[in-house]
Amino acid sequence: MRGRLIHKNDVLKIIDVLRENYRVVAPFEGRDRDSYFDDVTDANRDSVAIHVPNPYYPPKRYVFPHMQKLLRISDGDKPSIEDISREEKTAIFGLRSCDVGGIFHQDRFFLGNAFRDNYYEQLRNNLFIVNMACTDINRDIDDDCFCVCADGGPAAKDNFDLQLLDLHDDSGDFLAVAATPRGEALFAQPFFRPAAAAHLARRKAVLNEARKRFKTATSWYSAATKFITRGEVKDSAWKKVGDRCLECGGCSYVCPACTCFTVTDRPVGNNVFERVRVWDACALSGFTRMAGGHNPRKAVHDRRNRRFFRKLSHFFIQREFTMACVGCGRCVRVCHGDIGMPQVVEILRRETTASSRQEIA
Amino acid sequence: MSCSNHNIYQPKVAVLDEIRDEIKDVKTFFWHFENPEHTAAFRAFMPGQFAMVSVFGAGEIAISLPPSPTEDKLFFTTRQVGAVTGAMHALKPGDRFAVRGPYGNGFPMKDYEGRNLIVVAGGIGLIPLRSVIIYALHNRAKFGKIQVFYGSRTPLDLMYTENLKQWQEDKGFECYLTVDKAEGDWKGNVGVVGSLFKKPGVEMPVNNTTVFVCGPPIMFRFVLADLQQMGFKDENTVSTLERYMKCGVGKCGHCCIGVAYVCTDGPVFTLAQIRKLGEVI
Numbered sequence: 001m002r003g004r005l006i007h008k009n010d011v012l013k014i015i016d017v018l019r020e021n022y023r024v025v026a027p028f029e030g031r032d033r034d035s036y037f038d039d040v041t042d043a044n045r046d047s048v049a050i051h052v053p054n055p056y057y058p059p060k061r062y063v064f065p066h067m068q069k070l071l072r073i074s075d076g077d078k079p080s081i082e083d084i085s086r087e088e089k090t091a092i093f094g095l096r097s098c099d100v101g102g103i104f105h106q107d108r109f110f111l112g113n114a115f116r117d118n119y120y121e122q123l124r125n126n127l128f129i130v131n132m133a134c135t136d137i138n139r140d141i142d143d144d145c146f147c148v149c150a151d152g153g154p155a156a157k158d159n160f161d162l163q164l165l166d167l168h169d170d171s172g173d174f175l176a177v178a179a180t181p182r183g184e185a186l187f188a189q190p191f192f193r194p195a196a197a198a199h200l201a202r203r204k205a206v207l208n209e210a211r212k213r214f215k216t217a218t219s220w221y222s223a224a225t226k227f228i229t230r231g232e233v234k235d236s237a238w239k240k241v242g243d244r245c246l247e248c249g250g251c252s253y254v255c256p257a258c259t260c261f262t263v264t265d266r267p268v269g270n271n272v273f274e275r276v277r278v279w280d281a282c283a284l285s286g287f288t289r290m291a292g293g294h295n296p297r298k299a300v301h302d303r304r305n306r307r308f309f310r311k312l313s314h315f316f317i318q319r320e321f322t323m324a325c326v327g328c329g330r331c332v333r334v335c336h337g338d339i340g341m342p343q344v345v346e347i348l349r350r351e352t353t354a355s356s357r358q359e360i361a
Numbered sequence: 362m363s364c365s366n367h368n369i370y371q372p373k374v375a376v377l378d379e380i381r382d383e384i385k386d387v388k389t390f391f392w393h394f395e396n397p398e399h400t401a402a403f404r405a406f407m408p409g410q411f412a413m414v415s416v417f418g419a420g421e422i423a424i425s426l427p428p429s430p431t432e433d434k435l436f437f438t439t440r441q442v443g444a445v446t447g448a449m450h451a452l453k454p455g456d457r458f459a460v461r462g463p464y465g466n467g468f469p470m471k472d473y474e475g476r477n478l479i480v481v482a483g484g485i486g487l488i489p490l491r492s493v494i495i496y497a498l499h500n501r502a503k504f505g506k507i508q509v510f511y512g513s514r515t516p517l518d519l520m521y522t523e524n525l526k527q528w529q530e531d532k533g534f535e536c537y538l539t540v541d542k543a544e545g546d547w548k549g550n551v552g553v554v555g556s557l558f559k560k561p562g563v564e565m566p567v568n569n570t571t572v573f574v575c576g577p578p579i580m581f582r583f584v585l586a587d588l589q590q591m592g593f594k595d596e597n598t599v600s601t602l603e604r605y606m607k608c609g610v611g612k613c614g615h616c617c618i619g620v621a622y623v624c625t626d627g628p629v630f631t632l633a634q635i636r637k638l639g640e641v642i
Contacts, residue, residue, distance in 0.1 A: 070370050075417040079457045080375050114625045115369045115610040260614030263607045265420050273418050275370075277607075280614070287615060290605045291422070291443030294578070296618075306617075315620040 002184060003195040011164065012048055014060045014130060015040055015093050017189055022091035022128055025062060027052045029350050033142070035064075051136035051166070051266055054096045054145075056330060058256040062090050062108055064279075064357035070119060071275040084117050084274070091128035095160070096140070098328035100131050100263070102256025104159040108320040109259045119277075121122065128182065135168060135206050135287035137213040142329070146217040152325030153209045162186060167202050167351035175203050217329060219342040220349060221312065225323070227352045230316040234300070237351035241308075241344055242301025244337035249281030251340070254330035257311070260287075262301045308344055363508075369538065369610050372415045372459035373399045377452050383438060385519050387485060388450055389427075391436045394460070399479055403460070406430055406494035407467030409601050409629045412437075413609040414457040419448035423606040423624070426463060427488045429495035438488045438520070445590070464609045467630045468493055468573070468599065470500075477505040477566045481584050483512050483576025487520050488629075489601050490575050495524075498534065506566055507534035512554035512580070516540050516547040554580060555587040567591060572598045574632075586634065595633035602628050 006014075018024050024040040026048040035055045040048060053150060056114045095103075096304045103124075110120035133155035134140035134147075140154075147153030161183035175195060178184035186192070227233050252258045262280040265273045280287060282303055291297040297303050311315060311324040325341050332340030339347075379391040394400040403412075406426055414437065415421040422445040424437045441450040452458065472492070478497055482490045497504050509528060513519045519538065528536040537557045539550040550557060554576070558565060572593055574584050582599070589597060604616035604623045611625035619638030621627060630638075 071372075073415070073417055073459075075457070079417065079459075080373055081374065081459055083368050083371060110612065113611050115612070116367075117610075117612055118368050119370070200431075211446075259612070260605070262613065262615070265415075265418060265423060267418065271418075275421070277613075280607075282614070286606050290603065291446060292440075296604070309619070310617065313620065 002178055002187065003200065004176045004178075004187050004192040005195045005199065006030055006164070006176050006192055008050070008164070008166070008174060011050060012045065013191050014162070014164075014186065015045065015048065018091040018128060018188065022089045024091045024093055024231075025059070027055055037092070040096045040123070040137045040242070043062065048093065050094065050132065051139035052094070053139060053142060054098070054328060054330075056254055057093055057332070058102065058254055058328075058330065059092055059099050060102055060106055060256045062092055062187075062269075063103060063127060064110070064261075065123075065258070067276055067278045068119060069274055069276050069312040070263070072268075073275060075271040075273070078222075085122055087122055087126060089126040089128070089176065090123070091130065093130045093272075094132040094133060096328070097131060097152070097156035098145075098147045098157040099151070099256050100129060100160050101147075101152035101322065101326040102201050102328070103129070105108040105257045105320060105322050106259060107142060107159075107228045108132070109291050113284070118287075129160040131156050131163040133163060133207070134148060135166045135210050137210060141210065141213045143216045144291050144329030144332040144340070145214060145327065146219045146329060147327035148211055148214045149219040149221060149342075150323070150325055152326045153293055155207055165203055167199065168206055169202060216330065217342050219325075219327065220343045221323065221325070221345060224308075224345040224348045225312045225314060226311050227348055228309055232352055233305075233348055234351055237348050238301040240267060240347055240351065241304045241361040242299065244284065244339045245300050245304050245355070246336050247283050247285065247303075249283045250334040250336075251307070251331040252281035252283060253279055254334050256328055256330070257324040257326055259324075282310070304339070304344075308341075308348075311341075312345075370461075370608065371588055372413065372421070372461040374457055375460045377456045377458065379454055380452070384513075386441045386450075387438060387520065388441075389436050389438045390449065390452070391434055391456075392460070393435060395457075400435070403435070403463060406428060407465035408470060408496045409468035409489060410463040410465045411489075411609070411624075411628060412460050412462030412464065413606075414449070415461075416445050416446070416448040416452070417458065419445045421445065421607075421610055423464075425601065425603075425628075427491045429492045429499065431496055431499040436558075438485070440485055462609065464624055466626065468601075468629050470496055473571050474500075474503045475505065475508050475569075477570040478507045479570055479572045480507075480509045481554055481563060481572060481574045481576070481588075482510070483580035483584075484514065484518065485576075486576030486580070487511055487518060490573050491521055491524065493573055494528070498531070505569065508563075508565065509536040510539075510554050510557045511535070511537070511618055512539040512541070512557070512576075514541045515543065515544045516549075535563075538577050543587060553583065555583055558591065565591065567593060567617040570597060574600045575597060595636060596631050598632040599629055600632065600635070604628075 110117040261277045288297040408618040607613035616623035
């Protein structure tokens with residue numbers, strides 16, 4: 001990896017360069033701490049936010065859209081089934097480190113295993129990632145972030161094209177690091193300047209300072225992974241989690257690592273249908289309901305068990321290289337029942353160790 | 362990341378040839394692909410695999426494959442229960458629909474060569490196991506003793522009656538039928554499938570035997586208890602699981618049980634595997 005310096009007044013010029021070849025999306029600020037990813041246009045280019053709370057609606061949608069058209073089915077005398085995927089080069093500017101990990105997880109899932117998902121592959125191959133390290137302890141990081149526990153932040157280690165890190169000193173410089181040849185190609189732009197060893201030391205110091213900010217939210221995954229993998233979690237623990245679940249599915253819709261979808265055919269004309277895939281959530285009771293009404297996972301705590309088993313069991317961590325949680329804290333913010341990942345990990349730990357203590361006594 | 366042009370979700374247009382009534386609400390649909398090359402490629406399936414079937418405008422579902430690869434014809438047998446099977450039952454010969462597959466692991470029939478085969482089916486659980494029976498009879502010399510135990514609610518609910526008739530006359534293997542409730546001129550056994558195991562003259566070899574079980578959940582539970590009592594090992598009992606599926610290729614997440622995706626890791630599992638999945642079936 002190579003490092004370069006770029007002044008904060010020049011940072012948005014990266015977007016200008018990328019816009020020559022890509023549709024560029026970047027974070028913008030809404031009211032209060034609300035923020036969102038949107039397409040950069042000439043009109044909004046200057047209001048792209050550098051230090052900003054991570055948007056709720058996860059940017060995984062640029063590789064795995066909320067609703068994606070797959071096929072166009074024309075019925076009639078000569079039926080045809082046509083692939084209607086669109087090829088579009090997209091660059092995400094200001095992707096947080098947790099979401100970089102999220103997209104890596106999606107890569108492992110959709111491009112690995114028995115089948116390669118061609119729709120995902122098409123979007124992913126055309127994706128350029130500019131990662132922004134979370135260094136502003138007031139804007140970038142909040143009380144619900146726990147990427148340090150998930151080993152994904154505050155600065156991603158890999159799986160981006162270009163990474164920017166605010167050095168937070170008087171110079172107003174950012175340190176840019178490239179992880180791919182096409183990221184490095186950007187360094188040919190005149191607004192990048194050479195970096196020195198002192199800047200790398202400064203980077204370390206900034207990240208150390210940022211890491212200290214993570215104190216309220218902690219997620220002791222290793223214990224939970226152990227209990228879940230060994231099947232030691234008591235049903236009472238899942239019941240406790242299930243009792244607090246409102247079955248809204250919000251946790252899955254905001255999760256950058258969730259991959260489940262449903263497929264539906266919708267009419268778009270006379271005897272013409274579009275097959276679309278739409279995000280789905282294992283919290284919803286219809287998720288496993290079969291034709292005829294039999295539902296193998298009817299109870300809400302069984303469905304909650306499912307979510308956390310899928311995310312934390314050792315089997316899947318081995319298969320996808322990472323657990324299906326990146327510590328972004330979105331589920332913590334969205335959950336009305338207060339059972340985001342850290343809370344569930346804590347419930348599992350308490351219930352399991354408490355019951356084993358009873359057994360010993 | 363190299364780009365693969367192969368679309369894993371692309372079904373191919375098929376033509377419906379003939380529809381046959383099996384039992385109430387259950388029909389068999391004979392079909393072929395519009396493009397003969399697709400038919401030829403599809404025919405490489407194994408017993409126990411399944412296909413994703415699209416009925417235009419209704420959607421796409423997973424359906425098991427009742428034919429054996431040793432037969433000439435391709436067909437599905439479905440009960441009319443949901444939106445897609447409902448639309449399927451309204452199709453007429455000559456209508457078009459679409460199919461992709463075959464998917465799933467299927468029964469490793471080659472591994473079972475030299476072993477005795479016992480097939481236990483309840484109701485429409487015979488659909489995926491029909492393939493196993495036909496395949497085994499076609500390769501009769503490669504297997505030891507073959508026994509089929511099949512039960513349904515009433516004599517009118519017995520599926521594939523032509524096959525059943527043949528199988529009962531066939532001297533090469535044993536086929537036992539039972540119904541929960543006798544009706545009409547039924548002279549055979551009355552009782553659950555498990556009651557056949559204890560009939561005089563029925564000898565089920567416990568050693569070197571693979572048992573196939575498929576049927577409704579309640580029958581499944583009782584048959585497994587019977588088999589366990591008789592000394593059959595969990596690793597020699599196989600079944601095919603059924604789950605809600607949207608993709609068939611291990612992506613949509615609906616069919617995942619514990620650590621296994623039923624569509625790619627299954628649908629065929631040994632009982633020993635099922636017990637280790639990490640979730641109650």
